[in-house]
Amino acid sequence: xxxxxxxxxxxxxxxxxxxxxxxxxxxxxxxxxxxxxxxxxxxxxxxxxxxxxxxxxxxxxxxxxxxxxxxxxxxxxxxxxxxxxxxxxxxxxxxxxxxxxxxxxxxxxxxxxxxxxxxxxxxxxxxxxxxxxxxxxxxxxxxxxxxxxxxxxxxxxxxxxxxxxxxxxxxxxxxxxxxxxxxxxxxxxxxxxxxxxxxxxxxxxxxxxxxxxxxxxxxxxxxxxxxxxxxxxxxxxxxxxxxxxxxxxxxxxxxxxxxxxxxxxxxxxxxxxxxxxxxxxxxxxxxxxxxxxxxxxxxxxxxxxxxxxxxxxxxxxxxxxxxxxxxxxxxxxxxxxxxxxxxxxxxxxxxxxxxxxxxxxxxxxxxxxxxxxxxxxxxxxxxxxxxxxxxxxxxxxxxxxxxxxxxxxxxxxxxxxxxxxxxxxxxxxxxxxxxxxxxxxxxxxxxxxxxxxxxxxxxxxxxxxxxxxxxxxxxxxxxxxxxxxxxxxxxxxxxxxxxxxxxxxxxxxxxxxxxxxxxxxxxxxxxxxxxxxxxxxxxxxxxxxxxxxxxxxxxxxxxxxxxxxxxxxxxxxxxx
Numbered sequence: 220x221x222x223x224x225x226x227x228x229x230x231x232x233x234x235x236x237x238x239x240x241x242x243x244x245x246x247x248x249x250x251x252x253x254x255x256x257x258x259x260x261x262x263x264x265x266x267x268x269x270x271x272x273x274x275x276x277x278x279x280x281x282x283x284x285x286x287x288x289x290x291x292x293x294x295x296x297x298x299x300x301x302x303x304x305x306x307x308x309x310x311x312x313x314x315x316x317x318x319x320x321x322x323x324x325x326x327x328x329x330x331x332x333x334x335x336x337x338x339x340x341x342x343x344x345x346x347x348x349x350x351x352x353x354x355x356x357x358x359x360x361x362x363x364x365x366x367x368x369x370x371x372x373x374x375x376x377x378x379x380x381x382x383x384x385x386x387x388x389x390x391x392x393x394x395x396x397x398x399x400x401x402x403x404x405x406x407x408x409x410x411x412x413x414x415x416x417x418x419x420x421x422x423x424x425x426x427x428x429x430x431x432x433x434x435x436x437x438x439x440x441x442x443x444x445x446x447x448x449x450x451x452x453x454x455x456x457x458x459x460x461x462x463x464x465x466x467x468x469x470x471x472x473x474x475x476x477x478x479x480x481x482x483x484x485x486x487x488x489x490x491x492x493x494x495x496x497x498x499x500x501x502x503x504x505x506x507x508x509x510x511x512x513x514x515x516x517x518x519x520x521x522x523x524x525x526x527x528x529x530x531x532x533x534x535x536x537x538x539x540x541x542x543x544x545x546x547x548x549x550x551x552x553x554x555x556x557x558x559x560x561x562x563x564x565x566x567x568x569x570x571x572x573x574x575x576x577x578x579x580x581x582x583x584x585x586x587x588x589x590x591x592x593x594x595x596x597x598x599x600x601x602x603x604x605x606x607x608x609x610x611x612x613x614x615x616x617x618x619x620x621x622x623x624x625x626x627x628x629x630x631x632x633x634x635x636x637x638x639x640x641x642x643x644x645x646x647x648x649x650x651x652x653x654x655x656x657x658x659x660x661x662x663x664x665x666x667x668x669x670x671x672x673x674x675x676x677x678x679x680x681x682x683x684x685x686x687x688x689x690x691x692x693x694x695x696x697x698x699x700x701x702x703x704x705x706x707x708x709x710x711x712x713x714x715x716x717x718x719x720x721x722x723x724x725x726x727x728x729x730x731x732x733x734x735x736x737x738x739x740x741x742x743x744x745x746x747x748x749x750x751x752x753x754x755x756x757x758x759x760x761x762x763x764x765x766x767x768x769x770x771x772x773x774x775x776x777x778x779x780x781x782x783x784x785x786x787x788x789x790x791x792x793x794x795x
Contacts, residue, residue: 312401335368337378337426340536342366352543353411356551359542363405373403377427379730383759384409384417393570394755410567411544419540423533425730433728448506452496463490467684475501482651484687502647508640558582558786560747568755577775583789584782592624595785600665601630604655605672611773638676653695662703668784674713674735678727689742709749709783712736714757716766749783
């Protein structure tokens with residue numbers, strides 16, 4: 220009887236313990252749920268079945284905590300925390316690693332003895348699923364496995380991959396959306412917009428190692444001096460040439476310095492002190508471009524990394540992938556939102572229905588008639604501030620030989636300052652973007668329409684200096700919205716351009732300007748700003764990417780901009 224009782228007691232204790240464990244496990248799962256995105260299948264599994272891939276969503280229990288709760292010292296100083304971005308990058312890449320590969324029992328596993336740059340000749344592309352035809356209106360999914368020059372599988376991401384899909388005969392084209400999983404695997408999505416054949420072109424714009432090298436160059440404070448100017452001073456008998464540059468993370472002594480925390484951020488224009496003239500004389504003269512250094516041409520910079528700029532091919536070996544897009548059994552309709560602030564970046568930005576007409580997918584746009592454009596701008600005043608690509612908009616809008624929507628006197632246009640080149644204005648005559656915005660004070664009778672861009676002239680600026688300048692503009696826009704709450708602000712983002720040599724790749728690489736676009740979205744997001752994103756717009760056209768695209772492409776960009784100025788006038792059904 221005693222043995223039976225012991226058996227019953229032991230059994231009951233075991234069941235009670237198991238119940239407590241199960242309850243605890245359910246509690247843990249409820250409070251700290253395992254994220255469904257913890258592991259994204261690799262390309263091997265992609266080939267076996269179609270896998271829906273989307274960016275990870277942050278866990279709610281993580282989002283409920285502020286940074287100050289997790290890192291209390293953030294309350295005392297934010298300086299020097301660039302490592303936060305590295306942590307996010309590593310969390311993303313380790314999330315996407317195949318867990319089975321982490322079960323090695325040996326600490327050191329012998330490698331191949333060599334590890335090289337990504338080789339597009341040896342990298343592999345797969346259609347997922349492996350079908351050469353698809354119905355119109357669906358997405359085509361391509362997976363890329365990256366390999367290096369020695370045939371090793373690349374287990375790191377960061378290579379800047381760009382992709383397009385086109386039909387030259389039909390003159391149609393679209394850009395692919397690239398997902399970098401940080402582990403050497405890339406997913407690329409194309410919208411099957413037209414009926415007929417589609418040729419897929421995947422190319423390496425710039426590899427990870429070159430990006431790291433260029434970011435190193437840009438972070439050097441001395442590189443900012445690559446944008447420098449000289450000022451020629453003369454009183455008729457004495458002549459003197461003065462050097463000027465922009466400073467941020469440095470000290471100086473016995474110079475002529477000009478600062479503007481709220482107009483230029485925390486940078487200073489610092490010039491050598493003249494022997495015969497005053498510092499004020501510098502401001503009253505025009506700056507001349509001393510040089511825009513092709514940074515990668517400096518021997519001391521590239522003597523060990525010249526190979527980064529000597530790539531044999533940037534496209535996969537063999538024939539491009541071709542897919543037949545069949546007619547859809549159901550009519551293809553697009554339910555697009557009205558153009559407005561803070562719209563998400565969609566899986567496809569749109570496509571060229573022919574070489575002359577682009578159909579955006581971000582929001583509803585249309586081919587505007589001149590009379591409708593004039594009506595749209597009625598009761599509004601258009602202000603443009605930016606570089607020569609914004610100047611192309613000004614030309615289209617005001618030139619009698621182009622669209623000619625307004626006369627030049629009916630709008631305000633201003634070229635950016637501290638530009639990469641000589642200026643026709645004296646330093647004293649120049650206005651920063653924030654000062655330009657502060658000058659907009661009349662909004663009782665007209666609605667201000669403000670178009671801005673900040674890209675191609677600032678690629679050699681350090682990240683801190685560039686962000687500081689953007690924040691000065693942000694503060695000015697906040698004041699504008701208080702004065703004129705009906706203001707419409709449109710920021711024109713950068714587009715891909717030609718990087719014809721190592722020099723242009725160094726001072727104006729496409730990755731740099733792409734990264735600047737991300738900075739602009741991050742700083743101005745959430746405050747009612749419209750982003751005119753033209754990256755895929757330009758990339759997907761058959762015309763060669765250039766700093767100044769042809770006029771017929773600029774016209775399409777202007778049509779797109781007007782859809783943000785007067786979204787209520789756009790037809791509900793996009794013309795496809």
